[in-house]
Amino acid sequence: MITILKPGLLTTVQDSGRYGYQKYGVVAGGVMDQFAHVIANILVGNEKNSPVLEITMVGPVIKFDQDTVIAICGADLSPAVNGKKIGNWRPVLIKKGSELIFGNCQTGCRAYLAAAGGFKIPEVMDSKSTYLRAGIGGFQGRALKKGDKLFLEASSELSNHLMQSFLKKGSSDGFVMTHWRIYWETFYQKSSCIRVMKGRQYHLFKRRSQEYFFRDLFTVTTASDRMGYRLQGPILELNGQKEMISEAVSFGTIQVPADGNPILLLADRQTTGGYPKIGEVASVDLPTLAQVRPGDSLSFKEITCEDAQLLLIEREKRIELLRKEILLKFS
């Protein structure tokens, strides 16, 4: 069991999302950074889709009421146990009674904490993700609060093995961690250059707006959350007005309302929308987007659907390789 002593800015339980219910208008939700989520789970011997804590910019204070193997991936929020910094992107054994504290947000925006076994959370519509707006899923349908206690499922054989090897090492600091870590850097885009496919209504935009879109910088405004980033940059205009019929939107859809400022739709996006779509972010670059903070700038570079899929297949192969390497290290 773990106890939340301080909740941080926004800490929620998330898995890979609630699929199969968008036809009923239910948002898919789930983690913002799917790569960090999967890797954190692999590192503690969990199933890839196990629920994790998504921690936003200001981290919580967590007390561990039992020896627990965890991994923190994604943003570096300076996690420390009993005053000593612990590393991200690797398995860490936290000893019973220790407190995990987060400090300054060094890089990124969202950290993912996986615990061996996975958090014990009831499923709502086949998912353990928190859907804040409807108050369902996750931990009682809400962000974590002071005093919340989260239980863990029984850990896998692999997790137990990992725990034993850590316990053999021993430590007086209240934690034990590996020296190695995942070399995550190559999975994210540097300089926040996001690869984007042309959207369904790209051709309806003025030639000049099309040029600006793939050339200029867009700033992520403070009116941004898990639902979407509101961007500020050159105004994007349509060639005349066209009445759009609402249709589905996606994680990574860039839509442009009448004021010409694009909105990038993210995990908690609504299921359908009626604004013209100028672009669709390549799936491989969604983790980079998840780690962008309000005030940061983005640029968009064109990619074809075919190339975006090749990159995705390539990434999947690399994740599979990583998984095998980690298995070898554990055994």
Place this chain on the structure above:
Amino acid sequence: MTYVLHPMGDHAVVIEIGSKIESSAIQTIQEITNYLDETPPKWMIEYIPAFTTVTIVYDPIIAYKQSHQHSLPIDFIKLQLHEILSNLTRNKSMTERIIEIPVCYGEEYGPDIETVAEVNGLSVDEVIELHSSANYLVYMIGFSPGFPYLGGMSERIATPRRKTPRLTIPARSVGIAGMQTGIYPIDTPGGWQLIGRTPIKLFQPEKEQPSLLRAGDTVIFKPISKKQFENWEI
């Protein structure tokens, strides 16, 4: 059936059926989604129906594996969809569902019913009569969980949205916005003119089908008294 396939990003394809909102498109969409419900392809994550489209969300990695790593996911998916859509048999006996929704019009539940009456030069009773005597077709569910887009409202009670949207519209409110009428399943901000409220739940997350209504359903509103509303047993 005529349709066009458009990739939407690298993990979705839009099946476009026509470019106008009409009941024949809704019927075709239902035929497609019925097939997908009965025979969901392995590579499909889910589908999202709308007025003139069905968007198929797929897993590019599963598609790649299913093609034995021979073709790009998008090519494989397009081929598969063409096959599905060309073999889709016209379903003669589509089961039509008619769903009656009790509504307590006016009172504190419908604070804008007088505005709707005034704008259209009608009495409140005439508004209720017009709203509750039509058959409505559920075009699609979207915007928020279980929210139905309904077609078929009388033009005589069409009313523009409120200038200033309300910060919270209580769940189960029935409203009018322009030519549309709808029911809010959960508390949501919004600018619709509220004319009443139903005692029944449109969104039930604990149920296998969490939305009471489905695209293609026919909806009828039945006026009930305030007393009936308050004593309604769900």
